[in-house]
């Protein structure tokens with residue numbers, strides 16, 4: 236244990252669940268665990284908070300989590316559901332009186348510069364824009380009093396920079412785990428792992444694949460995340476082995 240908590244801010248796929256324009260049975264909607272915001276994680280360390288991904292639900296997620304500040308943001312990759320909330324970081328920039336440190340690989344840095352050009356442009360005094368201090372993703376770094384290791388996996392054609400903190404690891408979007416990264420993931424207490432849907436997907440583990448990988452890696456508990464509306468929380472958990480559970484928004488995991 237490193238001391239601290241990992242909070243699942245969002246356990247949903249890129250559309251969120253319920254998804255727009257879809258009708259659901261009342262029983263499905265009655266379980267709050269079937270309401271899934273876009274995939275994101277908050278690491279609460281002894282001396283600060285690290286946000287892992289910053290999707291379009293980030294404002295609601297951080298308000299719900301009671302998060303009053305961030306030391307830095309770790310971006311796993313540049314897909315819209317993981318970075319489109321970055322404008323909302325401006326209030327934290329204002330509060331700390333400086334830019335937000337952002338850890339990201341080079342393709343993700345290019346995405347941020349293309350999508351948020353105003354964050355890098357001069358602005359008149361008195362106008363609040365986000366400011367980013369971008370750091371190229373290292374193998375590991377210290378933040379919030381935690382040692383955060385990067386776990387590199389494949390997410391379709393993209394690289395995905397997951398996180399590992401002590402016996403905890405988080406891989407929300409993954410289609411293949413290279414052998415050297417699998418070695419980092421053996422003997423964990425808790426693994427949070429992509430299981431986007433029931434049918435196979437080119438860029439994600441689907442349900443059967445995620446269960447197979449979870450059993451291979453053998454974490455004491457694996458939580459499946461980045462879930463679409465294929466999954467009813469209670470029904471799905473009833474047919475899983477006890478060490479594999481579904482993540483849900485607001486789930487706290489000790490670090």
Ligand SMILES: [Zn+2]
Pocket residue numbers: 312314390408
């Ligand atoms: Zn993605």
